[in-house]
Amino acid sequence: MALYNCKPVAFISIGRSQYKYKxxxxxxxxxxxxxxxxxxxxxxxxxxxxxxxxKTRLDFFIVSSNPQLIHLRNSPCxxxxxxxxxxxxxxxxxxxxxxxxxxxxxxxxxxFKYKPQIHKQPQPNQDHTYPQNNQ
Numbered sequence: 253m254a255l256y257n258c259k260p261v262a263f264i265s266i267g268r269s270q271y272k273y274k275x276x277x278x279x280x281x282x283x284x285x286x287x288x289x290x291x292x293x294x295x296x297x298x299x300x301x302x303x304x305x306x307k308t309r310l311d312f313f314i315v316s317s318n319p320q321l322i323h324l325r326n327s328p329c330x331x332x333x334x335x336x337x338x339x340x341x342x343x344x345x346x347x348x349x350x351x352x353x354x355x356x357x358x359x360x361x362x363x364f365k366y367k368p369q370i371h372k373q374p375q376p377n378q379d380h381t382y383p384q385n386n387q
Contacts, residue, residue: 254296261287262296266304275311276304289320298329301366312366317359324364334363
């Protein structure tokens with residue numbers, strides 16, 4: 253959850269896959285309308301992805317049809333895995349769940365994978381002291 257002046261303004265829900273290939277997946281990312289478009293959702297999403305990666309070393313994905321999230325393709329933290337429409341009527345899961353004629357069938361979606369940020373530890377000087385940050 254993201255707070256602004258102690259007020260919740262954004263929420264993210266994350267689930268873990270139940271398949272052989274384990275990964276984290278965003279199931280919901282919501283930002284209140286008055287706070288949209290200023291980067292709160294992107295910051296919350298990226299923070300959550302890094303946090304879950306550091307704790308579990310599992311991949312982290314988001315699939316969305318929200319056009320505001322396409323800007324993630326310009327971020328060094330996210331890799332665009334797929335952009336397009338979900339129209340495969342031969343997909344067994346879609347048939348079994350009766351999603352063949354769902355309203356999202358022809359919706360443009362984007363799939364992104366988080367690219368973990370590796371934080372390098374400062375290396376000691378020759379006298380085995382760490383450099384000071386004098387800013």
